[in-house]
Amino acid sequence: MNNNKEQVVITVLGANKPGILAGITRTIADSNVNVEDVSQKIMQDLFALMMMTDFSTANCSFEEFQNRMQAMADQLRVKVFIQHEDVFRYQHRL
Amino acid sequence: MLFSLEEVIETISAVGVETFDIRTISCGINIMSCTDSDVHKCAEKVYEKVVRVARDLVPTARTLEKKYGIPIVNKRISVTPVSMLANAFTEPTAVPIAIALDNAAKELGIDYIAGFGALIQKGFTRGDQILLNSIPDALCSTDRVCSSVNIGSSQSGINMDGVYRMAEIVKEAAERSRDTNGLACAKLVVFCNAVEDNPFIAGSFLGPGEAEAILNVGISGPGVVRAALERANNLNFGELSELIKKVSFKITRTGELVGREASRMMGIPFGIIDLSLAPTPAEGDSISDILELMGLERTGCHGTTAALAMLNDAVKKGGMMAATYAGGLSGAFIPVTEDAGMCRAIEAGALNIQKLEAMTCVCSVGLDMVAIPGDTPVDVIAGIIADEAAIGMINHKTTACRLIPVPGMKAGDVVDFGGLLGKGPIMEVGRHSPSVFVRRGGRIPAPVHSMKN
Numbered sequence: 001m002n003n004n005k006e007q008v009v010i011t012v013l014g015a016n017k018p019g020i021l022a023g024i025t026r027t028i029a030d031s032n033v034n035v036e037d038v039s040q041k042i043m044q045d046l047f048a049l050m051m052m053t054d055f056s057t058a059n060c061s062f063e064e065f066q067n068r069m070q071a072m073a074d075q076l077r078v079k080v081f082i083q084h085e086d087v088f089r090y091q092h093r094l
Numbered sequence: 095m096l097f098s099l100e101e102v103i104e105t106i107s108a109v110g111v112e113t114f115d116i117r118t119i120s121c122g123i124n125i126m127s128c129t130d131s132d133v134h135k136c137a138e139k140v141y142e143k144v145v146r147v148a149r150d151l152v153p154t155a156r157t158l159e160k161k162y163g164i165p166i167v168n169k170r171i172s173v174t175p176v177s178m179l180a181n182a183f184t185e186p187t188a189v190p191i192a193i194a195l196d197n198a199a200k201e202l203g204i205d206y207i208a209g210f211g212a213l214i215q216k217g218f219t220r221g222d223q224i225l226l227n228s229i230p231d232a233l234c235s236t237d238r239v240c241s242s243v244n245i246g247s248s249q250s251g252i253n254m255d256g257v258y259r260m261a262e263i264v265k266e267a268a269e270r271s272r273d274t275n276g277l278a279c280a281k282l283v284v285f286c287n288a289v290e291d292n293p294f295i296a297g298s299f300l301g302p303g304e305a306e307a308i309l310n311v312g313i314s315g316p317g318v319v320r321a322a323l324e325r326a327n328n329l330n331f332g333e334l335s336e337l338i339k340k341v342s343f344k345i346t347r348t349g350e351l352v353g354r355e356a357s358r359m360m361g362i363p364f365g366i367i368d369l370s371l372a373p374t375p376a377e378g379d380s381i382s383d384i385l386e387l388m389g390l391e392r393t394g395c396h397g398t399t400a401a402l403a404m405l406n407d408a409v410k411k412g413g414m415m416a417a418t419y420a421g422g423l424s425g426a427f428i429p430v431t432e433d434a435g436m437c438r439a440i441e442a443g444a445l446n447i448q449k450l451e452a453m454t455c456v457c458s459v460g461l462d463m464v465a466i467p468g469d470t471p472v473d474v475i476a477g478i479i480a481d482e483a484a485i486g487m488i489n490h491k492t493t494a495c496r497l498i499p500v501p502g503m504k505a506g507d508v509v510d511f512g513g514l515l516g517k518g519p520i521m522e523v524g525r526h527s528p529s530v531f532v533r534r535g536g537r538i539p540a541p542v543h544s545m546k547n
Contacts, residue, residue, distance in 0.1 A: 011102050039099050050099050063160060081106050083163035085096065086355075090347040092101045 006055040007085040008062075009035070010069070014078025016047040024049065024080070027072040032059040047078065052085070105510060108490045109164055113317035113379045114345060114351050117372045118168040119155050120293035121148045121362065122300035122308040125135040125173045125209075130275040133183045137194035140179075144171060144198040144207070148363075149306050152203045154359045158352055166352065167314070167374075170206050172298035177212035180228075183220030188225050192232035192239045199238040206281075208240035215250040216537070226259055230267045233278035240296035246286035246483040250368065257483065260284045261476035261532075264497055268468065271274070272501040275509050279498040280463065284479050286486035286493045291366050292422045297459070297494060308365040309357050310422060313349040313413075314372045315341070317379045319405075323387040334388065335408040342369065342412030350417055368422030370458060371415030373407075373433040375516035376387050381405075381426050382435025394445025402426065403456035423492055425458030431511060431518035432463050447478075447521045455485050460494035465509050465520045468501040475499065477528035480538075488541055 011023055021040070028035060028051070037052040058065055066082050073080035108114040128139035148171050155166040173195065182186045199207040208234055209360070212222040229241050243260055246252035249462070264284070268276035282296040290301020291312035322341045329337065349367045357364035373381050381402075382393040388401045406426045414420055430436045439445040439521050447464065454460045460482045466475075479495045486493030500509045503520050510517035 009095075009097070009102060011106060013103075013106075038095075041099055048099055048103065050097075050102050052096060066160060071222055081163055083105075084161045087162040087164065087348060088097045088102060088105055090351040091105055091344045092097060 004056050005047050007036075008053050008055040009083050009088060010051045010053055011081040011087050012047070012049040012075065012078050014047050014075070016042055020047055020076050020078055021049065023072050024069070028053065031065050031068060032057050033065065047053050048076050100217060106163070108318050108345075112321040113374075113376055114315045115165040115167050116311060116349055117314035118170050118293050118295070118312040119151065119166055119352070119356055120170040120172055120298055120310045120312065121151050122172045122291070122304055122310060122365065123147045124300060124304070124306045125177060128315065129179045129182050131182050131184050133185050133187060133190050136179055136183070137190040140173070140191055141194040141198050144173065144195065145201055148202055148204070150360050154356050158355055159358070164348055168295070169204055170208070170293070170295055170298065171202070171204055172300050173207070174300050175208035175209060175211045175213055177219065177221040177225035178302070179221070180224040181219055182372045183221070183224060186224050186227070188228040189235065190227070190233050190283065192236050196236035204238070206238050206240055206295040208242065208295050208297070209300050210239050211242040213244045214253055214256040215244050215247045216253060218256070218454070226263060229263050229282065230270050230278065233267050233281050234270045234274070240281040240283075240298070242283040242285055242288065242297040243297060244285040244288035245479070246487050246538075248287055248487050249544050251540040252480065252483045252487055254480065254532065254538055254541070257479050258476045258532055261472045261479055264475055264500060265314075265472050268499045268501055274439050275503070276355055276498045276500045277509065277511055278494065280511055280515050282287075282496065284495045286483035287491060289422055289492055293368050294370065294372065294423060294427075296496065303363070305363055307362045309353060309360065309362050310365040310368065311349045311353040312370060312372065312422065313345050315345040316371045316373050316381050316384060318345055319371065320378060320380070320383050320387060323384060327483040331404065335404060335411075338408035339412030342409045343416045346413035346416035358390055366419045366421030367417040369410055369417065369420055369424040370422065371409055371426040373427060373429065374514055375432055375434055377542060380433045380434055380435035381428055382439055384508040386435065392444035393439040394412055394449045398449065399452050399456055402428070402453050406457045415526070420484070423458040427459060427462060427498070428453055428457060429463035429515040430507070430521070431465060432514060437516075437518035440521060447523055451481060451485070453511070454482065454493055455489060456480070459492055460486070462494065462496045463495070463498070463515065465498045465500050465503070465518060466523050467504045467520055468499050469504070470523055471527070473532050474523055476532040478523065480532060483537050484538075
């Protein structure tokens with residue numbers, strides 16, 4: 001059990017098409033970021049993906065990871081948001 | 095999963111679509127240690143201290159923006175009221191301190207620095223006189239320095255000599271900055287019951303009761319409240335209040351998170367969160383839009399004061415539980431030129447300065463960013479300031495005036511200050527004279543309810 005987890009939420013939104021999940025997870029794996037949970041929905045034609053990840057094992061800085069993910073998102077023409085989980089915890093949990 | 099997809103998307107769309115942001119992280123810095131009888135030596139010390147203490151403010155804010163995906167729009171600094179240092183000056187000017195503050199702000203990449211001010215609610219010290227006399231020059235020879243002067247309080251009454259002097263200074267600052275439409279006045283606030291921990295410019299300063307350095311956070315979010323109201327129809331007042339409270343809770347919690355983390359990173363104590371809804375000229379980021387969504391045909395129509403009172407109260411109730419220490423001004427701001435909706439209401443003839451004054455009884459902070467005709471006499475400006483101060487004094491709340499008598503412009507003309515200061519119409523003011531009243535001299539005694547001990 002890793003007690004020094006740094007949990008980061010990755011959200012991907014965009015028009016649904018083949019290869020989004022593959023492209024996103026490849027970049028995550030290349031950065032040695034561990035995926036802990038995944039939730040995905042197709043809402044009308046909108047592809048919505050959320051992943052809870054542990055960033056503590058990453059092989060790059062947070063900013064570099066954001067840049068890598070942004071580059072992949074641009075290639076896939078989707079939007080990606082990478083945020084520390086605290087922002088969601090503070091807003092949605094007492 | 096810890097959070098639902100819907101919750102995550104709600105947070106993301108608050109930023110992306112509804113213009114939610116942390117409006118400001120403000121670092122208060124005590125500069126009393128910089129005092130010196132030589133104003134130039136004092137200025138050197140002030141520059142050195144401000145740059146040293148706030149060195150990490152902008153980089154920290156940038157790191158937090160990336161970490162949480164929430165924009166932090168403004169990074170600002172406030173200092174001890176400079177009049178306190180000016181008491182020691184041999185030379186009767188405080189302008190070099192303003193220039194030092196301006197240079198420090200530029201060095202640190204900060205857009206506004208505040209605290210070039212004085213607390214004169216009961217009387218003037220020598221330092222206060224030096225400071226007041228320096229204000230027009232200081233505001234016109236710097237880009238980023240803001241000034242505020244407290245002329246009254248519920249505990250002390252209203253220093254009417256101070257009110258009149260400030261009216262003269264407002265007029266002089268406007269004339270001296272004629273080529274920028276009186277822009278110097280947009281950086282000058284006259285307060286009653288000024289608070290010591292306000293993170294919002296231009297009225298920010300580090301009060302004498304504060305710590306050596308402190309971080310205060312101002313939240314924002316009119317757009318988020320507006321979006322919530324747009325999705326909800328036919329709510330009664332109780333339900334409407336509940337909805338606003340929930341939104342306010344969430345945006346304040348985000349401010350709390352950012353404040354705590356910034357404090358940890360910079361090693362400076364976290365002071366307060368200011369629970370204010372602060373509009374910007376951006377479309378949709380408007381307090382007026384919220385009031386109109388509550389069911390007013392136009393902001394300024396009868397019912398506006400009640401709507402604003404309810405909004406302000408619900409924002410506070412929601413925010414109070416989210417913040418460990420709430421403080422500052424904590425209320426909805428209604429600056430005119432900074433809120434496109436307010437400007438539309440004036441242009442439609444629905445909102446005038448009298449109604450605006452009534453609205454200031456129930457929210458923070460007062461007649462804020464109100465452009466008035468350039469030929470408005472000093473006596474009338476003093477009357478406007480005195481009225482606002484009286485509202486604050488009697489109601490135990492902060493009130494303020496940030497009036498801009500725009501040189502060469504008359505009621506109905508449109509002035510553009512640019513950027514966050516926005517643009518808007520010149521408002522008509524009363525033309526009958528309060529001259530005899532405002533020139534009586536002395537102090538309006540403190541109200542009876544000041545005697546609580």
